[in-house]
Amino acid sequence: MSQSRQRMIESVPQRGFFGHPKGLFTLFFTEFWERFSYYGMRAILVFYMYYEVSKGGLGLDQTTALAIMSIYGSLVYMSGIIGGWVADRLFGTAKAVFYGGILIMLGHIALAVPGSVTMFFVSMVLIVLGTGLLKPNVSSVVGDLYAEGDHRRDAGFSIFYMGINLGAFLAPLVVGTVGMKYNFHLGFGIAAIGMFFGLLVFVATKKKNLGLAGTHVPNPLSADEKKKVFTWGAIGAAIIALLVFIGSSMNILTIDLFVSLVGIFGIVIPTIYFVVMYRSPKTTDVERSRIIAYIPLFIASAMFWSIQEQGSTILATYADKRTQLHFAGIDLSPAWFQSLNPLFVITFAPIFAWLWVKLGDKQPSIPKKFSLALLFAGLSFVVILLPAYLGGNDSLVSPLWLVLSYLIVVFGELCLSPVGLSATTKLAPAAFSAQTMSLWFLSSAAAQAINAQIVKFYTPETEMAYFGTIGGIAIVFSLILFIISPKIESFMKGVK
Structure with a gap:
């Protein structure tokens, strides 16, 4: 362990939060409130876009709204590149978390202001940039709390993941109810307040609980490099702004073109990242081997999230238009279904964590857990096509479907998400630690960039073919990944 790493570990109180470092308390509740704000906004955003203006919405076409929703999610995770780079090369992960939280809060405030499509896109830019700074870096700080080989590490990430899902569970119930029943903008305002609480927790407890965690800059820019970066960054931003202005004025930059461009970036950017890290002179031979092992895991993750993230697009629309919302004497809000995923994660995460500990060395390897995740994801789509098969696509279906x-895909999520977060911190090259965490979230960006294209094929008439095709492809790939798992493990060079 390097001396700087040793000093960082020694500066963090190592007991104080369920047997874990005290800093886990700070990060748990910071991320709880950040996820509350994000998932609260997300629970009502697609409805806000396609509901008629008379109902408080923007009145966009439903297909367009679904594509924008997917692109929004893609850009949120894609911006993690910026956040990871800023943390690795400028001012560390802790400051990135703080600045990101401020931008997210301002974005939700912009949504809370009754206005127009313009304010909607302003909020998108702020939330995208803010989440890119906060999301990958707060996870990296969790990794900084533990020494290499600390057996509490995976359990710590599981507890942290629980905080994410507690926020995500409560948000649709609170923000969703207010937004759908009373006013969309009031709901977005509550999301902004949630992010404010997250910032409050972080600032109030950071110094005492985190110590030096998140302050180290692993690959700092030299003075000359900083000058070049800021100069070219300003030029690049000016060129992009000019192109957007010209494209919008000449009606060249359409939503369809923008969706296609983001889809291309969603695939190209991760590819460039893998090449740069692999070829870097700062990457050792062992780290290069681990990067090779990470590639199939990344692809599997992207395929899994492509299905899971449709819970806020296709399945949200399904809940709104294809589901019987008066059930067991209760009038259900379509936004409430967004709470099912985190509710099931909260319920079953301890069981899965116990299972992995119980199995010990006999538990499935990381690649095999990923293959199980794909299998469950595919089955979740096979299940949802059954109502149309049994009763046709004209009648409303039971919400139990x-x-x-949602339950089945959560089983897959618990095999992939906390395992993937932990594996990323283990497989990451030392010079690219925060950026590799950004790369992990880029799998979600790639997934939603793909979703922006495929959601166009969903209609009530194509429902069975849509769910069946995507579900079947996921199941086939899960079998392929399972077969090649031993080869992937050999490239991981001892990482378990």
Whole structure:
């Protein structure tokens, strides 16, 4: 362990939060409130876009709204590149978390102001940049709390993941109810307040609980490099702004073109990242081997999230238009279904964590857990096509079908998400630690960039073919990944 790493570990109180470092408390509740704000906004955003203006919405076409929703999610995770780079090369992960939280809060405030499509896009830019700074870096700080080989590490990430899902569970119930029943903008305002609480927790407890965690800059820019970066960054931003202005004025920059461009970036950017890290002279031979092992895991993750993230697009629309919302004497809000995923994660995460500990060395390897995740994801889509098969696509279906689909995909999520976060911190090259965490979130960006294209094929008439095709492809790939798992493990060079 390097001396700087040793000093960082020694500066963090190593007991104080369920047997874990005290800093986990700070990061748990910071991320709880950040996820509350994000998932609260997301629970009502697609409805806000396609509901008629008379109902408080923007009145966009439903297909367009679904594509924008997917692109929004893609850009949120894609911006993690910026956040990871800034943390690795400028001012560390802790400051990135703080500045990101401020931008997210301002973005939700912009949504809370009754206005126009213009304010909607302003909020998108702020939330995208803010989440890019906060999301990958707060996870990296969790990794900084533990020494190499600390057996509490995976359990710590599981507890942290629980904080994410507690916020995500409560948000649709609170923000969703207010936004759908009373006023969309009031709901967005509550999301802004949630992010404010997250910032409050972070600032109030950071110094005492985190110590030096998140302050180290692993690959700092030299003075000359900083000058070049800021100069070219300003030029690049000016060129992009000019192109957007010209494209909008001449009606060249359409939503469809923008969706296509983001889709291309969603694939190209991760590819460039893998090449740069692999070829870097700062990457050792062992780290290069681990990068090779990470590639199939990245692809599997992108495929999994492509299905899971449709819970806020296709399945949200399904809940709104294809589901019987008066059930067991209760009038259900379509936004409430967004709470099912985190509810099931909260319920079953301890069981999965116990299972991995119980199995010990006999538990499935990381690649095999990813293959199980893909299998469950595929089955979740196979299940949701059954109502149309059994009763046709003209009648409203029982909400229990949606509940079952969300439950099955959560089993996959618990095999992939906390495992993937932990594996990323283990497989990351030392000079690219925060950026590799950004790369992990780029799998979600790639997934939603793909979703922006495929959601166009969903209609009530194509429902069975849509769910069946995507679900079947995921199941086939899960079998392929399972077969090649031993080869992937050999490239991981001892990482378990």
